[in-house]
Amino acid sequence: MSRLVSRSAWGARAPRSRTSTTWAARSGFTVHYSAGPPTQTPRQIQNFHMDGQGWADVGYNFLVDRQGNVYEGRGWLAVGAHAAPHNTSHIGVCFIGRDGDATPAAKAAIRGLYDEANRRAGKTLSRSWHGGLSGNSTSCPGADLRSWVRAGMPVPGSGGDASQTSPPPSAPAFPGPILIQPPVRHTETCRRWQQRMRERGWRITVDGWYGPASARVCRQFQTEKGFSVDGRVGPQTWAGAWTAPVT
Ligand SMILES: [Zn+2]
Missing domain, CATH: 3.40.80.10 (Peptidoglycan recognition protein-like)
Structure with a gap:
């Protein structure tokens, strides 16, 4: 968009x-x-x-x-x-x-x-x-x-095919490790996930530390998307942060 x-x-x-x-x-x-x-x-x-x-x-x-x-x-x-x-x-x-x-x-x-x-x-x-x-x-x-x-709201230069839709969104590959706490650990995976969740509008600190506050956001997100709610950011929850519609 x-x-x-x-x-x-x-x-x-x-x-x-x-x-x-x-x-x-x-x-x-x-x-x-x-x-x-x-x-x-x-x-x-x-x-x-x-x-x-x-x-x-x-x-x-x-x-x-x-x-x-x-x-x-x-x-x-x-x-x-x-x-x-x-x-x-x-x-x-x-x-x-x-x-x-x-x-x-x-x-x-x-x-x-x-x-x-x-x-x-x-x-x-x-x-x-x-x-x-x-x-x-x-x-x-x-x-x-x-x-x-x-006329179907054609976009100039796109061929004017009114039935075309945006390509499905894709997520970057899950880099691991699975984010889980306790203990609170600092990872680049966590920082990227926090950054993405913040872009989606979640109130979350982007510091790379996966602690109770991050796990709470994770659980709320999993609940909202109908994922199994375990408070862990694994491949599905990671991908959902990029591909699930922002609601
Ligand atoms: Zn009007």
């Missing part, structure tokens, strides 16, 4: 409230545009949605700019405010700009989000544009993005 700018990185305000849905309930992916200047920032859009519309947060799950930067809005599984009554089932992605402003980089970023959503959902979500959803009569996302979604 392209560059993801986290909420903290773009200075998002905290949501007033948040409702979550599940991947099982997700069935579609909807493209929007902001219909404003491409120089608008996610924060300006969030301010408008929270102060002007009175919504709990920026309405979209993600936003994409002309450079192909992806900004985290409500994220993958929060119910959005972008296309009622489809907010629970559909992920809403907004291109920041007007009709005709969307660049190849922006389209590639939106397509990347769609592929990633399918990977996380473990199924193919329907592609849609705002005005194409039932109960939504709007020109959003403009003629250019509408025809692009209709």
Whole structure:
């Protein structure tokens, strides 16, 4: 996926409230545009949605700019405010700009989000544009993005095969030894695993020491992924840190 700018990185305000849905309930992916200047920032859009519309947060799950930067809005599984009554089932992605402003980089970023959503959902979500959803009569996302979604969201230069999906993720080979404690040991394997878990969003110290705190993260991860829960990082738990969807 392209560059993801986290909420903290773009200075998002905290949501007033948040409702979550599940991947099982997700069935579609909807493209929007902001219909404003491409120089608008996610924060300006969030301010408008929270102060002007009175919504709990920026309405979209993600936003994409002309450079192909992806900004985290409500994220993958929060119910959005972008296309009622489809907010629970559909992920809403907004291109920041007007009709005709969307660049190849922006389209590639939106397509990347769609592929990633399918990977996380473990199924193919329907592609849609705002005005194409039932109960939504709007020109959003403009003629250019509408025809692009209709054409299967082809990425320029990729041959335009809409059915292609991202290659399955792969993990580096498990270097051993199996991480187990006590006693607390320091290994390069542990440091790499801690680093990877931290990249996935876990609160973990990256110091190479496999102690009780690391083992606790390991057990939580194993529980979440349905692995056998033994608090040891062996080949399966190691590989899962790279290949299991981040939830
Ligand atoms: Zn829209």
